[in-house]
Amino acid sequence: MSVAAPPAADPAADTLTLRVLQRRVAAIYANYPSNFAARLAFLALVAPVVYLQFQDWRVPVLLAVxxxxxxxxxxxxxxxxxAEPLADSPVWASRLTRVAMLLGAADALIPALLVTAGNEMVTMLLTVLLMGNCxxxxxxxxxxxxxxxxxALPMMxxxxxxxxxxATTLHLLLATYVAVFLAMALGVGVRENRELSETLMLRFEKEGLAARLxxxxxxxxxxxxxxTRFLATASHDLRQPMHAIALFGAAMQQALRDHPEGRNAERLMRAVDALGTSLDAMLDVSRLDAGVITAAPRAIELDTLLLALNQVFLPQAGQKSLQLRVRASGLWVHSDPHLLYRMLSNLLDNALxxxxxxxxxxxxxxxxxxVWLEVRDTGIGIVPQQLERIFEEFYQIDNPGRDRARGLGIGLSIVQRLARLLGHTVQVRSRPGRGTRFRLVLPLAEAQETSEPTMLELPPELRSTPVLRGRVLLVDDEAEIRSAMTQLLGAHGIxxxxxxxEAEARTALARCDEEGSAIAVLMCDYRLAGEDGLAVGQRLxxxxxxxxxxxxxxxxxxxxRLQxxxxxxxxVLxxxxxxxxxxxxxxELSSATAPKP
Structure with a gap:
């Protein structure tokens, strides 16, 4: 016959009970001096009555007790x-109980010895004093x-x-009054004891919940x-070889420009660019979380920005036989043109x-x-259960295989971070099978007669690229990077x-001085074999x-490190x-420091 084991005690509940008991003990001992002073005052009032009215054996008996x-x-x-340990709280509570028993027994002798017949004034005075003491x-x-x-009970x-x-009428009435008084006093004490217990329990439970939270x-x-550290480390370790591949690929593309194999070089660079875009997206998240990206809002004309977006995304829409409509509005808004362009780029890319x-x-x-700036599509839509999750990092709808063509799933996360940075509101509404609408709520701005041109981060193919002619001092501890950079810049005549x-850099600078060739730009890798590349460059x-x-x-x-x-x-690049x-x-760096003619 097996006997079921008793249920295990809950350590948290036991600790909570001990904490409540400890606070009760602490409350009594906190008032111990003043309470005992009041007790001595009570005895001081009783003493004259005893001495003046009972000059017999009762005086030494009461004094002896x-x-x-x-x-x-x-x-x-x-x-x-x-400083007393929490686990000793029951010991202190028991000690208080024994002290109370001792005092209660001593006080019980006062009415037993002093309440007598034929001395009604003394009896009533003692009754009042004992009720006050109670x-x-x-x-x-x-x-x-x-x-x-x-x-309280032994005395009363x-x-x-x-x-x-x-057994006199007066004494029986007094006994009745005292009994009623005792019941009321103990009722108040019991109720306050229960309320104190509940208050302490709630307090410590809340503290426990707050601590767990x-x-x-x-x-x-x-x-x-x-x-963040993992992504930073992984991103850095991936970017190092990617940087070398990109430089070697660009040099190869330049060398094979008129060669039949040039098309393969172009395909290679497209793959490199796609991977670079993914790494840049992760970098954007880190930079936003680090507070490195700052907003510079001003009045900007929406039509200029929307025209640039139309030029960028029209080919992508055409490849999928989709219509891209960008409607002019003549409106001006107060925002950062670079960051607003990035937000709209992510929304448009996602929609397409x-x-x-x-x-x-x-x-x-x-x-x-x-101004309500909306991006609407007629796509697959989003079910209501997923609307709250679409702004999470790396979350994608209907892409369990993580198809690279569908992106990484951080575009909308970047949109939300940029919106918070700019103080804009992002709203989304979707119907499965009917499409989705993203709305940016922007502050309206007054039209400017003369304003700064809206500078946008357009793709490289939409911008002309100046060519540097000059000498570059490169400090990088990876041989592949040095070789790739030398080939790439050399292919462009640099x-x-x-x-x-750093030591080799000083030697190279001394040699350049002897040859009379100036350094146009000092380019340093941030990590230099355990050293800070920024500090190395500044020292040089x-x-x-x-x-x-x-x-x-x-x-x-x-x-x-970004900060x-x-x-x-x-x-920094x-x-x-x-x-x-x-x-x-x-x-740009070389021209900015070039002497003016």
Missing amino acids: QLPVNLFCLFVVPRWTP MRVVQSLRPLMAPMLWC LSLIVSLAWQ NEKIAAVEQASAEK KYTRHGGVTVIARPRGEQ AVEAVAS RERCALEAPLLIVTGETSPE HVRASGVP FKPVSAQTLLRTLA
């Missing part, structure tokens, strides 16, 4: 302190039920019995930080990916002090001094009196860098 009991409780009984006991010991009862029951024992929040923040028939429409409408360390410029501008090239996506680079004010972007940046 009260004096040692009160001295013991005042000087011998240990005092609780907050209220003091109930108020001071109500946090713990046992001490309260053991201290002794008073009731002593009054009733005299903080633990969950800390765990989520830690997981988020670990995810998930639309098989029909088309995509972009329309802007004024609504009071706002001389390169490629070195692996300072110690070697180098006037050439510094350019940092990095594959970092860590938010902390560090941004705070320096040094221009993120790997993999396209040949066109690299050449244009070098030309």
Whole structure:
């Protein structure tokens, strides 16, 4: 015959009970000095009555009992302190109960010895004093039920019995009044004890919930930080070889421009560009989370921005036989043109990916002090259960196989982050099988007669790329990067001094001085064999009196390091860098520091 094991105790519940008990004990000991002072005042009022009215054996008996009991409780009984262990709380509660029993027994002798017949004034005076003492006991010991009862009941029951024992009308009435009073006083004490218990339980339960919530929040923040570090490390490690591939590929494409194999080089570069786009998207998320991207809102004309979007996405729509309608509005909004362009680019790209028939429409409408800028499509739509998740990172609808042609699933996450940065609102409404509408709520701006041109980050094929003629000092600890950069820039007629360390860079600078050839741009990788490339570049410029501008090239996506680079004010390119972007940046830096004729 087997016996079922008793259920295991809940450690959390046991701890909660101990904490409540500890607070009750603490409440009583906090008032222990003042409570005992009130007790001594009570005895001081009783003493003259005893001495003046009863000059017999009762005086030494009461003195022999009260004096040692009160001295013991005042000087011998240990005092609780907050340093006492939580597990010892039951011991302290039991100690209080024993002290209360001792005091209750001592006080029970007072009515037993002093309530007599034929001395009504003394009896009524003692009754009033004992009732007052009872209220003091109930108020001071109500946090713990046992001490309260053991201290109050012996004294008051002794008073009731002593009054009733005299059997006179006055004494019986007094006994009745005292009994009613005792019931009411204990009722108040019991109720307050229960309320205190419930209050403490709720308080500690809330504290426990708050502590668990903080633990969950800390765990989520830690997981988020670990995810960010993982993405940063993975992105950096991927960008290093990707950067070399992009540079070698660009050099090969330049060399095979008029060769039959040139088409294969173009295909290679398209694949490299696609992978670079994916890495750049992850970088955008890291930069937004790090606060590196800042908004510069101003009044911009929507039609200019929408025209640029139409030029970029019209070929993509044509390849899928979709209609792309971008309606002019003549409206102006207050926003950052670069970031707003990026938001609309992501929304349009998303709409075209998930639309098989029909088309995509972009329309802007004024609504009071706002402008509703909407991207509508006739695509597959989104079920209501997924609407809340579409802004999550790497979440894609109906793409379990992670088809690369459908993107990474972070475009809408970037849109939401940019909207928060700009203070815009993103709204979405969708009907499965009918299409989706994304709405950006933008602040309306007054039309400007003369305004700055709306600078947009258009694709490289829509911009001309200047060519740099000059010498570049490259500091990179990876031989493949140095070789690829030398080939690429050499194919465009740019001389390169490629070195692996700061010491080699100083040697190269000294050699260039001897040859009389100036350095146009100093380009450093951010990670240089454990060193900070930014610090290396700044030291080279300072110690070697180098006037050439510094350019940092990095594959970092860590938010902390991105903030560090941004705070320096040094221009930075993120790997993999396209040949066109690299050449244009070098030309801009060189021309900015070139002497004016």
